[in-house]
Amino acid sequence: MRILLDDVEIGDPVRHEMLRVWPLLGGRQQAHYDLLSEVNGRNEVEVIELNGGSVPEVQLRNGSSKPIFLAEGEELLGAMQNRSLNLSILAPAGATTNIPVSCMEAGRWGYDEEDLAAERFTYLPGKPVNEWRAFGTADHVVNASLRMQRMDDVSHSLRSSSGRTRRSDQSGEWSRIDALASDLGAPSETGALNDAFRQHEESLDAYTRRLQFPKGACGAIFEQIGGPHGLDIFDSQSTFETLQSRLVRSWALDAIAASSRRTRRGKRTEVNPQLLIDRLARSRCEAFPAVGIGHDIRLQRPKSRLQGAGLIADSGAVHVSAFHRGFN
Numbered sequence: 001m002r003i004l005l006d007d008v009e010i011g012d013p014v015r016h017e018m019l020r021v022w023p024l025l026g027g028r029q030q031a032h033y034d035l036l037s038e039v040n041g042r043n044e045v046e047v048i049e050l051n052g053g054s055v056p057e058v059q060l061r062n063g064s065s066k067p068i069f070l071a072e073g074e075e076l077l078g079a080m081q082n083r084s085l086n087l088s089i090l091a092p093a094g095a096t097t098n099i100p101v102s103c104m105e106a107g108r109w110g111y112d113e114e115d116l117a118a119e120r121f122t123y124l125p126g127k128p129v130n131e132w133r134a135f136g137t138a139d140h141v142v143n144a145s146l147r148m149q150r151m152d153d154v155s156h157s158l159r160s161s162s163g164r165t166r167r168s169d170q171s172g173e174w175s176r177i178d179a180l181a182s183d184l185g186a187p188s189e190t191g192a193l194n195d196a197f198r199q200h201e202e203s204l205d206a207y208t209r210r211l212q213f214p215k216g217a218c219g220a221i222f223e224q225i226g227g228p229h230g231l232d233i234f235d236s237q238s239t240f241e242t243l244q245s246r247l248v249r250s251w252a253l254d255a256i257a258a259s260s261r262r263t264r265r266g267k268r269t270e271v272n273p274q275l276l277i278d279r280l281a282r283s284r285c286e287a288f289p290a291v292g293i294g295h296d297i298r299l300q301r302p303k304s305r306l307q308g309a310g311l312i313a314d315s316g317a318v319h320v321s322a323f324h325r326g327f328n
Contacts, residue, residue, distance in 0.1 A: 004027075004233055004235065004316070004317040004320060005233070005277050005280060005281045005320065006281065007026045007027075008024040008025060008026040008027075008218065008219065008233060008277070009024070009025040009026060010022050010023075010024060010025075010221070010273050010274060010277075011023035011024070011025055011214060011217070013273075014210070014211055014212070015211075015225075016206070016207055016210035016211050017207070017255060017256075017259070018224060018225045018226070018255035018256075018258060018259050019207060019211065019222065019223070019224060019225065019248075019251055019252055019255045020222075020223045020225060020271075021211050021213075021220045021221065021222050021223070021248070021251075022220060022221040022273045023213045023214055023217040023219075023220050024217060024218060024219040024220055024221065024231070024233055025214070025216045025217055025218065026216070026218050027218030027219075027233075027234060027235055027236050027237050027240070028235060028236045028237070029236065029237050029238065030236055030237075030238050031069065031234075031235065031236040031238050031239045032066075032067075032236075032314075033066055033067040033068060033069045033090060033318075034064065034066050034067070034068050034069070035068070035069050035071075035239060035242050035243070036060075036068055036069065036070045036071075036074065036137060037074070037137040037242065037243075037246075038242065039064065039068060040135075040136065040137050041134070041136070042064070043063075044062070044063035044064045045060075045061065045062055045063065045064055045068065046060075046061050046134050047059070047060050047061075047076055047099070047134065047135040048061065048079065048134050048135070049079050049080055050098060053079075053080045053109070055081075055103050055170070056100060056101060056102070056167060056170070057098050057099060057100060057101060058076065058079075058083055058098075058099050058101050058135065059096060059097070059098055059099065060091050060096070060097045060098075060099055061096050062091050062092070062093060062094065062095055062096070062097065063094060064093055064094075065093050065094070066093050067090050067091060067092055067093055067292075067293060068090070068091045068093075069088070069089070069090055069091075069239065069318065069319075070085050070088065070089045070090075070091065070099065071085065071088055071141065071243055071319060072085055072086070072087045072088040072147070072151075072309065072319070072321060073085060073141040073142045073147045073150075073250065074137060074138070074141055074142075074246070075104055075137075075138040075140060075141070075142055075193070075194060076101070076135035076136070076137060076138070077135060077136045077137070077138050077194060078134065078135050078136050079111070079134065079135050080108070080109055080110055080111060081103055081104075081105040081108045081109055081190075082103070082104040082105040082108075082192055082193070082194055083101035083102060083103055083104060083135070084101060084102050084104050084142045084193075085099060085100075085101055086100040086101060086102055086150065086154050086166050086167070086168055087100065087154055087166055087291070087296060087309065087311075088309075088310075088311040088318065088319045088321075089290065089291045089292045089311070090290070090292050090293040090294055090311060090313050090318055091291075091292045091293070092292055092293055097291065097292050098291070099291065100154075100165075100166040100167070100291065102150065102168040102170060102173050103170060103173070103174070104142065104173075104177065104192060104193040104194065105190050105191060105192040105193070105194070106174045106177070106190070106191040107188075107189065107190035107191040107192075108190040108192070138194060138197070138246075139197075139245070139246060139249070140197050140204075140246050140249040140250060140253075141243070141246045141247055141249070141250040142193060142250060143180060143193070143196075143250055143251075143253045143254045143257075144222065144224070144228070144230065144250050144251045144253075144254050144323070145176070145180075145228070145254050146173065146176050146177070146180075146193075147250065147321075147323070148228060148230065148307075148323035148325070149169075149172065149173075149176065150168045150169075150173065151307055151308075151309055151321070151323060152307060153167070153168045153169045153172070154166050154167065154168055154309075155298045155300070155307065155309065158286075158288050158296065158298060159286070159298070163288035163289055163296075166291065166296075174191065177191060177193045177196075178191065180193070180196060180253075180254075180257055181193075181195075181196050183257040183258075183260050183261050184196050184199070184200060184253070184256065184257050184260065185260070186199040186200065196253065197249065197253060200253065200256055203252070203256055204248075204249045204252050204253065204256075207248055207249065207252035207255075208245045208248050208249065208252075211248050213240075213241075213244055215237075216237060217237060217240055217241075217244070218233060218234050218235070218236065218237050218239075218240050219231060219232050219233030219234055219240055219320075220232060220240075220244070220247065221271075221273045221276060221277075222247070222248075222251040223271045224251060224254055224255050224258060225255070226258070227254070227255075227258055228323060228324060228325050228326065229271050229276065229323075229324050230321065230322050230323035230324060231276065231277070231280075231320075231321065231322050232247055232319070232320070232321045233317075233319070233320045233321075234318065234319050235316060235317060235318050235319070239319075276306075276322070276324060279301060279304070279306055280299060280306065280308050280320075280322050282301070283299040283300055283301045283304075283306065283308060284299070284300050284301065284302070285297055285298070285299055286298045286300075287312075290311060290312075290313070293313045293314075294311055294312050294313030294314070294318070295311075295312045295313075296309070296310075296311060297309060297310035297311070297312055297317075297320075299320075299322065305324055305325040305326050306322060306323070306324045307322065307323060308320060308321060308322030308323075309321055309322075
């Protein structure tokens with residue numbers, strides 16, 4: 001993990017509205033694995049409900065010849081209710097893996113025939129609409145503030161269970177989704193986070209158009225102006241290229257919500273991107289067996305508002321993410 005952090009170069013920042021990003025340059029060009037969003041729905045790969053439906057877990061069936069990378073925070077749509085990944089996972093080839101998830105749709109538990117008939121969940125190319133148990137992948141990662149709190153909850157779950165459980169605070173997640181929807185003026189009949197993204201699609205598209213990344217980027221530091229900041233770094237440029245717009249949407253939705261409730265504040269200290277990387281590299285590190293391949297890493301600095309997590313596999317870091325709740 002330290003090698004991944006030390007080997008990146010910080011590019012020039014770009015800003016749109018209430019979000020600023022610094023591209024992080026480095027990493028290998030191509031990944032040695034497939035991404036879930038690229039292969040989900042192929043005949044040999046599917047994400048389905050586990051044993052008729054279990055809120056905190058879903059099942060990935062990977063019949064392909066390559067591992068599949070699932071990024072923490074990716075949202076899965078459809079089946080009995082929308083879910084989101086609790087942590088990053090590298091699922092082995094030719095195997096079935098149970099995936100820890102959180103519910104992103106408190107008001108639905110079942111297959112909604114009307115929604116399916118209306119093609120609300122048409123995210124699996126080539127799959128017939130009657131395959132209701134399968135999940136599709138969203139065009140976003142769940143909003144950054146939810147990811148930040150979930151990272152804390154999952155880290156606590158890992159530590160308190162000696163690595164046996166990877167649970168979020170589900171009721172807390174539902175409350176945060178409700179509060180976000182209220183700030184955004186984005187009502188949802190089923191309390192679905194995805195509905196907030198859908199209702200602000202035009203503004204989110206503007207963020208993704210304006211916040212472009214240079215060739216060679218393997219990650220980025222994101223700053224919500226006047227709020228938290230954080231980073232996501234991947235081992236390959238191709239992985240980040242696929243996920244970058246999803247991550248921008250994650251941070252942008254919170255920025256839009258913050259703008260709607262903003263009050264006048266005093267002068268704030270500027271974010272120092274190099275300091276964030278240096279502090280993360282010096283954080284205390286705990287390792288737990290990963291779901292799938294490798295080890296799950298949890299990073300924390302004593303008496304600090306900085307926390308991080310990572311997935312290490314094949315002697316290298318596949319993904320490192322971190323959040324800082326305030327300023328330097």
